[in-house]
Amino acid sequence: MCGIVGYIGDKKATPILINGLKKLEYRGYDSAGVATFDSNCINVIKCKGRLAALETKLTEDMPSANMGIGHTRWATHGEPNDVNSHPHISQSGRFAVVHNGIIENYIKLKDFLQTQGFEFKSETDTEVVAHLIEYHYKGDLIQAVIECVNDIEGSYALGVICSDCETQFVAARKDSPLIVGLGKNENFIASDIPAILEYTRDIYILEDKEIVSLTKDEVKVFNILGAEVKKEVYHVTWDATSAEKSGYEHFMMKEMFEEPKVIKDTLSPRIVDEGITLDNVNITAKDLENIDKIYIVACGTAYHAGVVGKYIIEKLARIPVEIDIASEFRYRDPLISDRNLVIIISQSGETLDTLVALKESKKRGAKTLSIVNVVGSSISRESDYVLYTWAGPEIAVASTKAYNTQLAALYLVAFNFAYKKGYIEDSAYKNYISQLKELPSKVEEVLKNKEVIQKFASKHYNAKSIFFIGRGLDYALSMEGSLKLKEISYIHSEAYAGGELKHGTIALIEKGTLVVCPVTQDDLIDKMVSNIREVKARGAVVMAITQEKNASIDKVADVVITIPDIDSLLAPVAAVTPLQLFAYYMAIEKGCDVDKPRNLAKSVTVE
Numbered sequence: 001m002c003g004i005v006g007y008i009g010d011k012k013a014t015p016i017l018i019n020g021l022k023k024l025e026y027r028g029y030d031s032a033g034v035a036t037f038d039s040n041c042i043n044v045i046k047c048k049g050r051l052a053a054l055e056t057k058l059t060e061d062m063p064s065a066n067m068g069i070g071h072t073r074w075a076t077h078g079e080p081n082d083v084n085s086h087p088h089i090s091q092s093g094r095f096a097v098v099h100n101g102i103i104e105n106y107i108k109l110k111d112f113l114q115t116q117g118f119e120f121k122s123e124t125d126t127e128v129v130a131h132l133i134e135y136h137y138k139g140d141l142i143q144a145v146i147e148c149v150n151d152i153e154g155s156y157a158l159g160v161i162c163s164d165c166e167t168q169f170v171a172a173r174k175d176s177p178l179i180v181g182l183g184k185n186e187n188f189i190a191s192d193i194p195a196i197l198e199y200t201r202d203i204y205i206l207e208d209k210e211i212v213s214l215t216k217d218e219v220k221v222f223n224i225l226g227a228e229v230k231k232e233v234y235h236v237t238w239d240a241t242s243a244e245k246s247g248y249e250h251f252m253m254k255e256m257f258e259e260p261k262v263i264k265d266t267l268s269p270r271i272v273d274e275g276i277t278l279d280n281v282n283i284t285a286k287d288l289e290n291i292d293k294i295y296i297v298a299c300g301t302a303y304h305a306g307v308v309g310k311y312i313i314e315k316l317a318r319i320p321v322e323i324d325i326a327s328e329f330r331y332r333d334p335l336i337s338d339r340n341l342v343i344i345i346s347q348s349g350e351t352l353d354t355l356v357a358l359k360e361s362k363k364r365g366a367k368t369l370s371i372v373n374v375v376g377s378s379i380s381r382e383s384d385y386v387l388y389t390w391a392g393p394e395i396a397v398a399s400t401k402a403y404n405t406q407l408a409a410l411y412l413v414a415f416n417f418a419y420k421k422g423y424i425e426d427s428a429y430k431n432y433i434s435q436l437k438e439l440p441s442k443v444e445e446v447l448k449n450k451e452v453i454q455k456f457a458s459k460h461y462n463a464k465s466i467f468f469i470g471r472g473l474d475y476a477l478s479m480e481g482s483l484k485l486k487e488i489s490y491i492h493s494e495a496y497a498g499g500e501l502k503h504g505t506i507a508l509i510e511k512g513t514l515v516v517c518p519v520t521q522d523d524l525i526d527k528m529v530s531n532i533r534e535v536k537a538r539g540a541v542v543m544a545i546t547q548e549k550n551a552s553i554d555k556v557a558d559v560v561i562t563i564p565d566i567d568s569l570l571a572p573v574a575a576v577t578p579l580q581l582f583a584y585y586m587a588i589e590k591g592c593d594v595d596k597p598r599n600l601a602k603s604v605t606v607e
Helices: 012-021 049-060 108-113 126-136 141-151 251-257 261-270 285-289 299-319 325-330 352-363 378-384 403-421 425-445 450-460 473-489 500-502 522-536 548-555 569-590
Strands: 003-009 031-038 039-047 068-071 095-100 155-164 167-175 180-181 184-191 200-206 210-214 220-222 293-298 321-325 341-345 367-370 385-388 465-470 492-497 514-519 540-547 559-563
Touching: 003 012, 003 095, 003 155, 003 167, 012 031, 012 049, 012 068, 012 184, 031 049, 039 049, 039 095, 039 450, 049 200, 068 095, 068 155, 095 126, 126 141, 126 155, 141 155, 141 167, 141 500, 155 325, 167 425, 180 220, 184 210, 251 261, 251 321, 251 569, 261 403, 261 425, 261 514, 285 403, 293 299, 293 325, 293 352, 299 321, 299 341, 299 403, 299 473, 299 492, 299 569, 321 325, 325 352, 341 352, 352 367, 367 378, 378 492, 403 425, 403 569, 425 569, 450 559, 450 569, 465 500, 465 522, 473 514, 473 569, 492 500, 500 522, 514 569, 522 540, 522 548, 522 559, 540 548, 540 569, 548 559
Parallel strands: 293 321, 293 341, 341 367, 367 385, 465 492, 465 514, 514 540, 540 559
Antiparallel strands: 003 068, 003 184, 031 039, 031 068, 095 155, 155 167, 167 210, 180 184, 180 200, 210 220
8 A cells, every 4th residue: 555656866856756656556546746855945746636637736847856755645544635645744844754554653642742833734644754753853864763763653664855955865664565776876765666677676675663864876774773784685587567568458457367377487486396395485294293273364365365275275284274364363362372384375475464463473483484476575574484476566456366376376385285294195196286287278278268258247247236156165266256346346246155045145136136156166066056046046147157077057057157177176276267357347347447446455554
């Protein structure tokens, strides 16, 4: 959530700030602004709405400064409007601040600052930071920021410029992502790599409670005590074109068509000599014997991947698995010990609820394994073990290819654990590995069905409410399909276990109700056919997703989308793609912005 970009160098700052913010639009926002420093004066231009509105304002008065900070805000404290937009200015106008995160004790700080004569113009928690830095400032900007963040409780990524410091600006972070870009005669800060990849591939990844001073020629990083910290340069190896549309109309479509490649990229390096290796995840058979329970903790789409993980790890490795929503996990005082493994799943590696759950698990003695997409992210650095999904940049807010690679990683874990524990024999192990290798080509075949799905969506996009039903792994698929549809088309939808229909849900089915049914589990087909007949008898229109060998489902469903035949256990990796395409085309038919759905953000870095 929220995008931050900062620049200092020989070039004009404003075009670089705007360009960087455009690369961060996927994070979600409802207002935008920039603050630049020129001729001993801080100039702030900000407004509600998209970056296009900000650009219109800037065209009228384009600052020529060589230093500045920019921000796209996703509203938390105070409605989206011009006043609540970032950057925020201190009372004297000497300081401008952009902020991602939440200041939890802002009311207490605001009350104190008001007793000191500070007046507030906005409803935001961020304005407290601007005034607090001014309160602490005694001529040393670094020290003022250190004292400010020592007073703050909560999460923050900050960019700060000061009218007394014409050749320097300062940034800091805790629990919200922030990187430093290292250039020649110029340096940068940003919330994420795509914002600055056009200008540099060398970055510092800031740790919690680190403060950085930037001039055009020098970057210095300090800890919370003011001592300088030596940082390692991380060199970005992926290409900038990975974050571009490459001829596709939307990032979401591009990313769905990348699924075969990224599934292969995630699987291939881990399948060696007909066996599975999990990088540096050195969990031995003896370690597994000492694990009483596995917790899988995640949010949103990653949570739904975790539901699949629960099914397959329990079925194959015979270890009890509990799946938890990260935002609920720590508040229920979970029974975690050193005999537990906690698997954390996050595309960005910066999801705050999930990061906090990870830290809580480690405090209680559990080992942690993170499945993340972003190298060097906060979750990857905090975990005992890391398994990266090589999905590359995922720009569309609605996750697609990252979900497929999360599933691929979970299958690798399940097969590896089960084999080490002796629950699957060599022949079965090799068969599963062989089928893993076939997944990319299976998904390629699925993508060829997009016109069938598009045609169906064109007839039903005016639906007011849509239901997804499934059993076993198909119920997990239904949850993700329903979420995807809600996210980007704004159509109300719910996912239900097929067997729950009789326990109340079927009361919602009436003539013309659209029901989507994944039917990929061989041992549950007869049960699902009965469920389809039940909703059809009440007037429902049914779209089924099933394997080619089960094409006879067309005798009970109105439309059948087929996927290539595959072991039922692995079907979710291929069967989720039709659900993603269905959500995409429903949203397109409705005229929705599929890459930037309303009220949502790609990386949720506030609780």
